[in-house]
Amino acid sequence: MSDTDFLSLANPGVQKLTPYAPGKPLEELEREYGITEAVKLASNENPLGPSPAAVAAVKKAAAELHRYPDGNSFELKAALAKKHVLDSSQITLGNGSNDVLELIARTFVMPGDEVLFSAHAFAVYPIVTQAVNGVMNIAPATSADSEQPYGHDLDAMAARINEKTRVIFVANPNNPTGTWVQRDALRQFVEQVPSRVIVVVDEAYFEFVEEADYPDATEWLSEFPNLIVTRTFSKLYGIPGVRIGYGLSHPDIADLLNRVRQPFNVNSLAQAAAVAALNDDDYLQKSLDNNRQGLQQIVQACKANGWGYIPSVGNFICVKVGEHADAVYEGLLKEGVIVRPIAGYQLPEYVRVTIGTPEENARFIQALETVLKSLD
Ligand SMILES: Cc1ncc(COP(=O)(O)O)c(C=O)c1O
Secondary structure (H helix, E strand, C coil): CCCCCHHHHCCHHHHCCCCCCCCCCHHHHHHHHCCCCCEECCCCCCCCCCCHHHHHHHHHHHHHCCCCCCCCCHHHHHHHHHHHCCCHHHEEEECCHHHHHHHHHHHHCCCCCEEEEECCCCCHHHHHHHHCCCEEEEECCCCCCCCCCCCCCHHHHHHCCCCCEEEEEEECCCCCCCCCCCHHHHHHHHHHCCCCCEEEEECCCHHHCCCCCCCCHHHHCCCCCCEEEEEECCCCCCCHHHCCEEEECCHHHHHHHHHHCCCCCCCHHHHHHHHHHHCCHHHHHHHHHHHHHHHHHHHHHHHHHCCEEECCCCCEEEEECCCCHHHHHHHHHHCCEECEECHHHCCCCEEEEECCCHHHHHHHHHHHHHHHHHHC
């Protein structure tokens, strides 16, 4: 082994980083516990499988794997520009929307600059901030007994904006809490942000939300040149495996992000899959219906069993399992159900479960009943 202290050689921000902890892969659980037919409800994936149109497009695109992808993703940008009624020059594509979040931090955050986000917000915000030696300014969340517990408190966030703030991340809805902010509140917040501060509205779960007051921040892009809205194909569109997401912004911002991104950050299979998934209306509708019903199924089970939960508008929900959440997580694994422990999000009494098919949800509910009884 080497005697060199590589930790001390690393960029100081990287030294402090905690790596992102992904959901446990199904194969790993089956290997470790010798179980078959386990279900994974841990990564907010689409339980219906990938869009069939996307699969067909990937197969076709595979014949051209010996070529580099189109570095400017002409066709996908054209399709997205049409969908959002924007110009292609306003689109930044990423290897997942995480890639776009990282490009934003690398482009705008210098060492010592502050990046503002809420407590319990998506885990990638602290990672991309610290990796560039930015300073995290974490606003307290809404209280545990509010209508939207542990959600973004936009007033608290606005109060923390200062001359060092360079970027603000607002997840709407947020992961893992599933909480969301209303149109008027978000708009007023964006209006208060000085134009020298980049405000990112992360809409990874946009398509799932059916509340009347839920805003589409892309509508405000022409008014706020410092606004970036991010979306992804990983959730409703069902293709996280190929990694594709995007940012929409003023063209000047897109131009800067484009300078930083790797030349071929979006591969050819992802581009083809995304173009196809975008218009797979039948699949998208089925996925939405499944999610609506599944969310109800789990909420009803929570109510029937007296389990607490955080009301969610996404394709996942946090269920309160008490202080022994670690043991519950392990117990669920033994029952063949993978969920996500979220102590790392300062929610140690909860597990986050992704909405599955009706059968998968029933499996989770049954397994949780069994595990909680065994821990009584
Ligand atoms: C709030 C939020 N933003 C962004 C992402 C990134 O997704 P992807 O990189 O797969 O597009 C996720 C994924 O879980 C998320 O929950």
